[in-house]
Amino acid sequence: MFDAPPTVDAVVVTAPRLPDAPAAAVFSSVQIEPRLLSARPRVDDALKSAPGASLFRRTGSGIANPTTQGLSLRSIAPSGAGRALVTLDGAPLNDPFGGWVIWTQVQPATLGGAQIVRGAGAGPFGAGALTGVVRLQTADGTNDDLQLELAGGDEGYGRAAVLARGAGRRLLLAGAYERFDGEVPVRGPRRGAADTAIGLESTGLSAAFGDQLGDVAVGLRIAGWREKRGAGLVGADSVASGKSVAVSAARLAEDGRPGWRLQAWAMESDLRNGSVATAAGRTGTTPANDQYATPAQGYGLNAALRGAWWEIGVDGRLFEGESRERFRNMGGAFTRTRVAGGQASVAGLYGEAWRESGPLLLTAGARLDRWSSSDAKRQERDIATGGLVLDERTADQDGTTPTARAGVRYALASDFFLRAAAYSGFRPATLNELHRPFRVGNDITEANAGLEPERLFGGELGAGGDLAGLAWSVTAFATRLEDAIANVTIGVGPGTFPVAGFVPAGGVLRQRQNVGQIEAVGLEAEASRDVTDRLRLRAALSATDARVDGGGQAAQLTGKRPAQAPIWTATAGGEWQMGERLTAALDLRYESGRWEDDLNTRRLSPALTADLRLDATVSRRARLFLAVDNLFDANVETAETADGVESFAPGRLVRAGIVLRR
Template sequence: MVDTFLAAGRRARTTRAFVLPLSLAAALPCCAHAAEGDAAAEADAAGREIVVSGQGLAETAGTTAYSTTEIGREALTATASDRIEDALSSIAGFQQFRRSDSRSSNPSAQGATLRALGGNASSRTLVLLDGVPMADPFFGYIPYSALSPETLRAARVTRGGGSGPFGAGALSGTIALESAGPDQLGLASAGLFVNQRGETSASAALAPRLGSGFFVLSGRWDRGEGFWTTPASQRVAASVPARFASWSAGLRAAAPLSGSMEIQTRALVFRDNRTLRFAGADSASEGQDFSLRLVGRGRWQFDLLGSVQLRNFSSVTVSSSTFKPVLDQYKTPSSGLGGKLEVRPPLGAGLGLRLGADWRRADGAARENAINAAGAISARRQAGGVNSDAGLYADGDWTLGGLVLTGGLRADRTRVAGGYYEVRDGAGALTSRTAYADRSEWTATWRAGALVHAGAMIDLRAAAYTGLRQPTLNELYRPFSVFPVTTQANAALRNERLRGYEAGLDFTPAKDVRLSLTIFDNEIRDAIANVTIGTNLRQRQNVGMIQSRGVEVSAHAARGALRLDASLAWSDAELRNGAASPLTGMRPAQTPAFAASATVGLVPAEGWLLSATLHHVGRQFEDDLQTDVLPAATTLDAYARIPLAGRASLVLRAENLFDKAIITRNQGGSIDLGAPRTLWAGINWSL
């Protein structure tokens, strides 16, 4: 009865959270019309036209002192796989925990990290969509399958730490995704694709302007029987391809409230189902995300943002010896709440100041049943808690002719509360329960940088920064097993702290030629790693340090119809955990020393695009003790867009054109493979 009552309450909360933002979104066009008269009068008085961008405030001059790369809409949408993680991999140094994409990996392993500062599945890079953090509140993974490239305008990647105005979690950098509006999408657009295995992908968007505002309604559906992740020599009767089926739907709207202020709202609903390696090894993730934003672009600029996330995850683990279910993680409900207020006072020409406060709260619990050889439930386990972070920051810049100085200070109060782990027997009787003590602390972080315009062609920059990441609820409380290895949780984990330095130059010898080089030295103290403590036994622990030093290079060149974009990253990353620790001197797990990407494109006529992309990822190690190797992998992708009659285009895509075997997991010789050669054909249409 109690469970029924709680479930009904959760459904009611979910319904309210779903209906309210949609109601606001539906009302925005009315607001646009209602405000249109006043706004138009203000616009006439000022002699200018009101333009609703649907975006946040522009980045300040100080951001140029940090290593930042922007991926435009063309590069986001013209990838062979048509997946956001593929587009982000054009920034060398970007990595997930494993090499698998969002069709063939466990969702909980899909973190985001930059600068070889990985080593576990949680995200050390903060991923934002229209200013809202996208990481799962319980696990910290990024729901890549819900982030459709065709709905995005741009992605801004800032490598290196320095939480500043971004908020805690930007330990190794920030990836800020910006949604597209009617100017990029057109009134209506659609796409339909199929590959040689019969897998399909379909998407559509409607983006009309209403008065001075607009709304965007979009949806996407991907499905397929998948490819074999298990090598032919290791397949058994229970082996199956990596089946997947995912869908997402979004509604976004913006309208003016006055000549200098606009209101924005966004709703995103998604679900992703996958099957990995064995029949019955199914996982499902789902979410409902909502946000409401007020942006003021007047003399006193401001950005007020509130958001809510409702997420759930389930997964069934199948034994690799009996091929029967041994664990049913049937529910992991979690919620994330957040808010931010930033104000930019008018200080005069050459001066910029950002003052702000933000708050986040993550609440969740993992619920799972252990299953014995007879198929009966042998244990029922639950684990969860509440994490929160409240921050205050000030960030400013000062432009003095050809010199830009920037700096910022931030204070965060992090809190870990309500943590527990309990076990019940198959009948539901409590056998053990551990409640962990609440704890909180204040942490100060800072960043500072300078940019010098050394001439018409060269900019020199340097920066130093610190950063912070709170352990996820998953790291703190939930143990897990990937046969034959069990990894224990650790409720005593401390916050990760980063300190880093970098220097670089940007060289622009011609209008369409750019070269950027950055050298860096970043270190994470109290880094959380999966540490081997026995045979087939690991535990999440804070290790002394992960240090990564390296070089990043990116280049862009265009001449006539020809385009070149390239990026490479070399890093010397190692763990340090005291002279007696076997981890000292080891590379972090799953972290390559070298990665590179290069795309050559040809635009022979308007609407045409022919391109080829070469990706290389160096050798990685599966585990912390470097016993299992993931060999280096080099792949070639191809893309072609050919205009047809009307507003339609034929699109041909080829993933892994030469069918390179990409090893994504190697545990004692048990291997998983990445995507083989995959050929897509389809139609894109826009109005």
């Protein structure tokens, strides 16, 4: 796991794509190997081996609410919507309504690797790649095969997954079912009748087809998913579902002829999310909000033409959706309905060039994007009479945003290099941030249809190489995030507020706002080494000091750290081939304390976790495994309410299973 660019063979794969351009070597990247991905039931758990990669909260997608599964990099300012773009063979996996990623839609066993590109993604990645890009790649098999995984474990855990590749590698089918009864997140004497376990039941299916038509590779991928989960409170749960399709074609450069790629994709998603209010002393819950549907659609197109020293391209995305809900519980029943939503679009063109001269590599590129948010509406009606009690129509917004990136890499020797890069990027607000209010317990967060896009400016210096078999890299970076979108506290319960209504005791009222800017400086380091042909060790460190300057909009936040942004994150791990048939892997992760809220009043304690996995090859066709997550049963604090009630991630979880291959 080091800063050198990954090698990509020029082969036909399930989803056609161009190999990495030489310019990729200038920017900070981390490669997650297939064996690390396949050892985890969920992709986001494997990505956390890179310290700066994390979901909004400490919980992984196995127990996190769908709306907090957005991925961010570098701990500059994590967000439920995510500030990183996640793609699979070039097609975005980010939800068209919320920007988060429903990780059930992609199975780790189907992947041939993951590349984490850190820093704003001007150039080929475009809008949304504010703190970086996670590029997932479909694996290319060499033979027809069939793989079946069956697993079970503590707390009612169960998993069944199948992967089949056939028709001369042209067809790939995958599916997985997972369930987990879960644990109650609130522990000790503060737990009450309001508290219950967070459970999960998920299903993901996908099919991919690829073929070669002359010198053009073509591919088709379709996927569908559904996951139901609890929220840790009686009566609060969510269901996220969706489907997607991506069609791709590519031709590699050959004999002086440029290569090209063309891709079209579409995604449809829905979210049902029910929330409750908790009584004093957590003696019970009352239904507070029923977001019974959040239908959304996303459509996109991207194309690129690449020569020997240049690449030009275009891309566009269109999103539309709305939140439909029942709220204002009075007398044991909801009394109002709300429909809020609109459209958003972004389209851009870019050009990038590079030049290699001996040990020197230079690159520069620029983008120009046109964005808009339109057709915004928020209508609230009285259920009994059908009368309209609120009808907000926010004016359409649009703008044109230029971004750019440039860098240099110099190889002082075959095993040592220096590099420098500068970049800018932007992220328009998601439909969720613009239109959907939400509630967690007694805390209420209001939407804001007037949000402006975020913009990031940054630069970094890096070095790396190979020292007697030790692959290493170090990067120092500085960034400024302007018009950062954050959940800002604007009221404290109990009390009644305009639009939001009543906020109970122990709750706060927040609104999504552009809060001036967030400045961050940081350091990243990675190292890995094959100690012997049977033992491989790796370690990584991320340190990020991020501070908010709220300006006149949110002066109360000036000098504070962004919510959910730890300063220190460190990971370490190793794989040991203990014998011809037995392999052991250990992963450690440490996070320093972080703040739960924007005002830095709710502190989450530091956490150190260890995960262990043993794999035993029984025969050429069968393998057994034993995995222990949170090996030492550490207390990992994930949330804290205004009245001091803490929630925790699950403790030790033991899983065991078998993998069969034909």
